[in-house]
Amino acid sequence: MNQIWQQAEWREQWSAVQGPKQWRVPGEGTLVEIAERLWRQLDTEQEPGENGLS
Secondary structure (H helix, E strand, O other): OHHHHHHOOOOOOOOHHHHHHHOEEOOOEEHHHHHHHHHHHHHHHOOOOOOOOO
């Protein structure tokens, strides 16, 4: 996203890509923390061979 803004020479761009690091869900953490926690949980639940690879 930042590259698009740089190519457009938009000097007043805002950091949309920083949003998930900053947005918090009370009692849960930031969106990044929640996503990482869910990803780890899904990764540990997946059995070998479930991803279609043998």
